[in-house]
Amino acid sequence: MMKYLVILLSDQSTSFCYYNSSDNIEENKLMPLETLRNAIKYAFMEDLFIQFVLPPFSLPKEYEDIITSTKASIIAPSSTSYKADVMVVDGFLELNNIEILKDVSYVLRTSKKDFFEHYEEITRRIVELSRLNIVLTDIEDFKEDDFILYKQILDEFACCVKDITLSGETIQLNILTDRLVENEMNNCNAGCKTITLAPDGQFYICPAFYYAKEQPVGNLENGLMIKNSHLYKLEYAPLCRECDAYQCKRCVYLNKRLTREVNTPSKEQCVVSHIERNASSFLLLSIREHIIFMPKTEIKEISYLDPFDNIKNK
Amino acid sequence: MDLIKKSLEEWQGGIAKSITFIVTKDCQLACKYCYLVGKNAKERMSWDVAKKAIDYILSHEDEFKEESVVWDFIGGEPFLEIDLIDKICDYLKMEMFRLNHHWFNSYRFSFSTNGLNYHCEEVQNFIKKNINHLSIGITIDGTKQKHDLNRVYKGNDERGSYDDVVRNIPLWLEQFPNSSTKVTISSDDIPYIKESVVHLMDLGIHEVNINCVFEDVWKENDDKLFEQQLLELADHIIDNDLYKENTCSFFTEFIGKPLDKETDNQNWCGAGKMLSIDAAGNFYPCTRFAQYSLRDKDAWIIGNIHTGINKNLLRPFLTLDRCTQSTQECIDCEIASGCAWCQGENYDAADTSTVYQRSTAICKMHKARVRANNYYWNKLYNKLSNLNAL
Ligand code: SF4
Ligand code: SF4
Ligand code: SF4
Numbered sequence: 001m002m003k004y005l006v007i008l009l010s011d012q013s014t015s016f017c018y019y020n021s022s023d024n025i026e027e028n029k030l031m032p033l034e035t036l037r038n039a040i041k042y043a044f045m046e047d048l049f050i051q052f053v054l055p056p057f058s059l060p061k062e063y064e065d066i067i068t069s070t071k072a073s074i075i076a077p078s079s080t081s082y083k084a085d086v087m088v089v090d091g092f093l094e095l096n097n098i099e100i101l102k103d104v105s106y107v108l109r110t111s112k113k114d115f116f117e118h119y120e121e122i123t124r125r126i127v128e129l130s131r132l133n134i135v136l137t138d139i140e141d142f143k144e145d146d147f148i149l150y151k152q153i154l155d156e157f158a159c160c161v162k163d164i165t166l167s168g169e170t171i172q173l174n175i176l177t178d179r180l181v182e183n184e185m186n187n188c189n190a191g192c193k194t195i196t197l198a199p200d201g202q203f204y205i206c207p208a209f210y211y212a213k214e215q216p217v218g219n220l221e222n223g224l225m226i227k228n229s230h231l232y233k234l235e236y237a238p239l240c241r242e243c244d245a246y247q248c249k250r251c252v253y254l255n256k257r258l259t260r261e262v263n264t265p266s267k268e269q270c271v272v273s274h275i276e277r278n279a280s281s282f283l284l285l286s287i288r289e290h291i292i293f294m295p296k297t298e299i300k301e302i303s304y305l306d307p308f309d310n311i312k313n314k
Numbered sequence: 315m316d317l318i319k320k321s322l323e324e325w326q327g328g329i330a331k332s333i334t335f336i337v338t339k340d341c342q343l344a345c346k347y348c349y350l351v352g353k354n355a356k357e358r359m360s361w362d363v364a365k366k367a368i369d370y371i372l373s374h375e376d377e378f379k380e381e382s383v384v385w386d387f388i389g390g391e392p393f394l395e396i397d398l399i400d401k402i403c404d405y406l407k408m409e410m411f412r413l414n415h416h417w418f419n420s421y422r423f424s425f426s427t428n429g430l431n432y433h434c435e436e437v438q439n440f441i442k443k444n445i446n447h448l449s450i451g452i453t454i455d456g457t458k459q460k461h462d463l464n465r466v467y468k469g470n471d472e473r474g475s476y477d478d479v480v481r482n483i484p485l486w487l488e489q490f491p492n493s494s495t496k497v498t499i500s501s502d503d504i505p506y507i508k509e510s511v512v513h514l515m516d517l518g519i520h521e522v523n524i525n526c527v528f529e530d531v532w533k534e535n536d537d538k539l540f541e542q543q544l545l546e547l548a549d550h551i552i553d554n555d556l557y558k559e560n561t562c563s564f565f566t567e568f569i570g571k572p573l574d575k576e577t578d579n580q581n582w583c584g585a586g587k588m589l590s591i592d593a594a595g596n597f598y599p600c601t602r603f604a605q606y607s608l609r610d611k612d613a614w615i616i617g618n619i620h621t622g623i624n625k626n627l628l629r630p631f632l633t634l635d636r637c638t639q640s641t642q643e644c645i646d647c648e649i650a651s652g653c654a655w656c657q658g659e660n661y662d663a664a665d666t667s668t669v670y671q672r673s674t675a676i677c678k679m680h681k682a683r684v685r686a687n688n689y690y691w692n693k694l695y696n697k698l699s700n701l702n703a704l
Contacts, residue, residue: 238633263630266626311632
C-alpha cells in the first residue's frame with residue numbers, strides 16, 4: 001500500500017538519491033500551483049504522507065505559503081537557506097562549507113572516486129551530525145578493487161562509530177548503523193510504498209524514472225495505474241526476498257537500468273550492500289567487546305557477497 | 315537403442331550449453347505462421363563475426379562450465395550458409411582441440427532445417443564429415459495438403475514445398491535413424507493434427523515432437539476441436555499398436571498434475587542459460603529475444619562479440635522461477651505440470667518490458683491436452699491389462 005507521496009516542486013528539485021536531476025532538464029519548470037494544490041488534496045484523500053523536494057533557488061511566495069502550511073517533510077539542497085528535514089549535500093566541497101544543524105538529516109551525494117579520496121572528511125565531521133546518509137552516485141561502476149577499498153573504509157568508519165558509541169553518543173550513518181536497527185527489509189520501496197509526482201502532474205515510480213523519461217504511471221485526475229505493480233514488491237524479487245542486507249536501498253531504478261528488470265538487482269548493488277552489512281556486523285561485535293550492546297540483534301556470518309551466487313550454485 | 319536414447323536425453327537435459335548462431339535471416343520459404351517477423355535476405359553472418367564469437371566463448375572457459383555444448387545453427391534456413399557453417403565447425407573443432415577445452419569431444423552440431431537442400435553436395439559432404447557429432451531436425455508439417463497449406467515458397471504463386479522435402483526424408487532417416495521432427499500447431503492447423511502425426515509416423519519418423527504455439531492465436535472452440543483431434547489420434551495410435559514404435563509428445567505420462575510451490579518452482583524455459591549470436595555480433599539470451607523474432611518489444615541484447623556478455627543482463631533470467639512470474643490461478647492450478655511457456659513470448663506479450671509476466675494464451679489448449687492425455691493413458695493401460703473398455 002502506498003504511504004508516501006514525493007512531490008517534485010520543480011524540474012530542478014534536488015536529487016536526494018542515485019539519479020542526477022540535472023540530466024535531461026530542458027527548462028526550469030515549476031509545478032503549476034493548481035497541480036500542487038491538487039497533489040496535496042490527493043495525498044489527503046489517499047492518506048499519503050507528503051515529502052516536498054525543493055530546487056536550489058527560492059520559491060515564489062505562494063508556493064512557500066502552501067508548503068509551510070502543509071504537514072510534510074521537506075528535502076532541500078544544502079545550498080539554500082531553507083530549514084528542511086533533510087538537507088542534500090552535493091559532494092565533499094559542499095560538505096566542508098556548510099554549517100551543520102542539529103536535528104537535520106544530511107544526505108551526502110558523492111561519486112566513488114571522491115568518496116575514496118575524501119572519506120576522512122566524514123570521520124572528521126561525523127560527531128557534529130545526528131544522521132548522515134551517504135549516497136554513492138555511481139555504484140554501477142564499482143570494480144573488484146573498489147569493493148576492497150570500500151570494505152576497508154567502512155571498517156575504519158566502524159572503529160570511529162564504535163568510539164563515539166562507547167563515549168555515550170549516538171550517531172546514525174546509513175551505510176553502517178541502519179542494518180543494526182532493522183530486523184526486516186527496509187528499502188526505498190518506490191512503486192510500492194512511495195510514489196512521485198513530477199512537475200508535469202504525472203506520477204512516476206520515483207524521481208529517477210521521471211528524469212530518465214520513463215513512462216508515467218498515472219496522473220492526479222485518474223490516479224495510479226502501475227502496470228505489473230507487483231514486481232515492485234519484495235515478494236516478487238527472487239534475490240531480495242531471501243536476503244538479509246536489510247539496509248539496502250534495493251533501488252528499482254538502478255535495477256531497471258542495469259538488469260532491465262525492476263525486481264532484479266545488479267551485482268554491484270548487491271556486493272556494495274553486503275559489504276555494508278558485514279561492516280555493520282563488525283561494528284556490532286567490536287562494540288560488544290566492551291559493553292552489552294543491542295543484545296537481540298544478530299547478523300549472521302555469511303560466505304557470499306552476492307546472493308546471486310547462491311542461486312547460481314544451487 | 316536405449317543407450318542412444320539416454321545420451322540424447324542427457325544432451326537435452328540441461329547439462330549441455332546451447333550456443334546458437336543465427337547464420338542468416340533468409341529462407342527459401344515464406345511459411346505463413348513464421349514467427350520471424352523481421353526475416354530478410356540481407357543479414358548474413360560474416361566469417362569475421364563468427365570467428366570473434368567463437369574466440370570470445372572459447373577463451374572464457376570459466377564462464378561456460380557446462381559439461382558439454384550444442385553448437386546450434388538456425389536461420390532463416392541455416393543450410394543456405396553451408397560454406398560458412400563448414401568453416402565455423404572446422405574452426406570450432408580445431409580451437410577446442412588446440413585449447414584443450416573441456417568441450418573437445420563433448421560437443422554436437424545441431425540444425426533445424428526445412429530440408430530443401432539436404433541432398434545437395436555441400437550439405438552432404440558436411441554431414442559425412444561430422445556425422446558422429448550431428449543432430450539434424452527436418453520440419454515437415456504432416457500430410458502434403460497440410461504442409462503445403464503453410465510451408466510455401468517465396469513469391470506470388472505460393473507453391474507448396476512438400477514434395478521437395480519428402481524426397482529427402484529417406485536419406486535423412488538412413489543417416490539419422492532415430493531422428494525426430496518438430497511440429498508446431500497454430501489455430502488453422504488443428505483440423506489436420508491427427509492425420510499429420512499419423513502421416514509422419516508412416517514416413518518412418520518415430521518421434522513426433524509437437525506443441526501448440528505460445529502466441530495468443532486461439533479462437534473460440536479451438537480447444538474443443540483440438541481435444542477431438544487428440545482423442546482421435548489417441549484411438550488411432552492405440553488401436554493400431556503404433557505406441558510400440560512411436561511417440562507423440564502430446565501424450566506424456568506426467569502432465570496435468572498440480573505443482574508444488576517450493577519443490578516444483580523452477581523456470582521452464584532455458585532462456586539465459588543458452589546463448590544466441592546474430593550477424594551483427596550481438597549476444598541474446600535466446601533467439602526469441604533477437605529483434606527479428608519480436609513483434610512489440612525491443613531486442614534484449616546481453617552483450618556483443620567485442621565487449622563480451624554483460625552478466626547483469628542475465629540475472630533476471632537466472633533468478634526467474636515459476637511462481638514469481640505466474641498468476642495465482644496458475645500457481646493454484648490443479649493441472650499445471652506440462653503447461654509450458656516461452657520466456658520470449660512472455661516478454662513480447664507483457665504489459666511492461668519484463669520477462670516476469672507469464673503469458674497464459676495457451677491455457678485452454680493445455681486443459682484440452684490434459685483431458686486427451688488422460689484418455690490416452692487410461693485407454694492404453696486398459697488395453698495392456700487385456701481389458702477393452704473402449
Ligand atoms: S528507486 Fe528509490 S533508491 Fe532508487 S533512485 Fe529512486 S528513490 Fe532512489
Ligand atoms: S543486497 Fe541485493 S539481494 Fe539484497 S536487498 Fe540489496 S539488492 Fe536485493
Ligand atoms: S495457463 Fe492455465 S492450464 Fe496452464 S498452469 Fe495456468 S491455469 Fe493451469
